[in-house]
Amino acid sequence: MFIGNISYLSFMKSKNTPAEPTKSELEILQVLWKCGPSTVRFVNDQLNEEKREVNYTSTLKLMQIMFEKGLVDRDDSQMKHVYTAAVEEKKMKAMLLDKFVETLYDGSASTLMMQLLGNKKTSKKELEAIREILKKLDQ
Amino acid sequence: MFIGNISYLSFMKSKNTPAEPTKSELEILQVLWKCGPSTVRFVNDQLNEEKREVNYTSTLKLMQIMFEKGLVDRDDSQMKHVYTAAVEEKKMKAMLLDKFVETLYDGSASTLMMQLLGNKKTSKKELEAIREILKKLDQ
């Protein structure tokens, strides 16, 4: 029997609600988002250059786990497997932002804004950029 | 010999750069921020009502650890110890926000804003509030 529509299985883990990455997993995702499909070797080199010293097999293991979780896809037709982020950067970051706002600011974006604007590190340039965004929203 | 100025010790952990709380520790801090000085019993009840089922001694242990880390202060002159957040809500949240923006948006507040504004969950009311904030910044 052929079942064409399997949407009733949508409660299962899927790309709609991807597993939440751990800190280390997020670091790896960032590399994949920034640099595109990469080998373990490349990702590991990036981490060592930009983040911290980490053994090759540690990165390998982590990426294998991420594959099992569905956080990355992988092309293993060649010896050097090529990994790709399986979750869109925007979607994932939106998800993390949502959760962040929820836990810290009770879901209130404007409260977060006030924190952000009261923060020394938010420069005048940033402020200008934010005004621009709001302006464009008007149009 | 009396040493009046110990500012050269400022690299040590202090309230300036408080230890980063874990997820569970943050939950407890939120209760203390919201409700003020509290006993373990009270915090535990709050968590069970508002968050998730958790055993009393688990909460106790966690709060003891937080005391060692300097995340909370405690008055143990009475049998029922009374705990207080040792870090200001605003400071801690600002710190967490900073780190969040740093790791996810390369430190760019305006990039975060765009995500936030592109988000369905940011209602019109929120937008209005944000505009108000910016207006007041002008004055």
Added chain:
DNA sequence: TTGTTCCTACGAAAAATTTCCTAACTTTTA
């Protein structure tokens, strides 16, 4: 007093996350 309930301290188990060692195989180099 005596038993019940509540409290803290402490240690350890359990769970989650991160790290790395080893084996087996492939590719490259000499």
Added chain:
DNA sequence: TAAAAGTTAGGAAATTTTTCGTAGGAACAA
């Protein structure tokens, strides 16, 4: 060809975080 270097898989150790059991007192009620 043979050694060296690179790659994956798998397991297990190490670390961090979370949970809870137990013991020993203190407060309280009968």
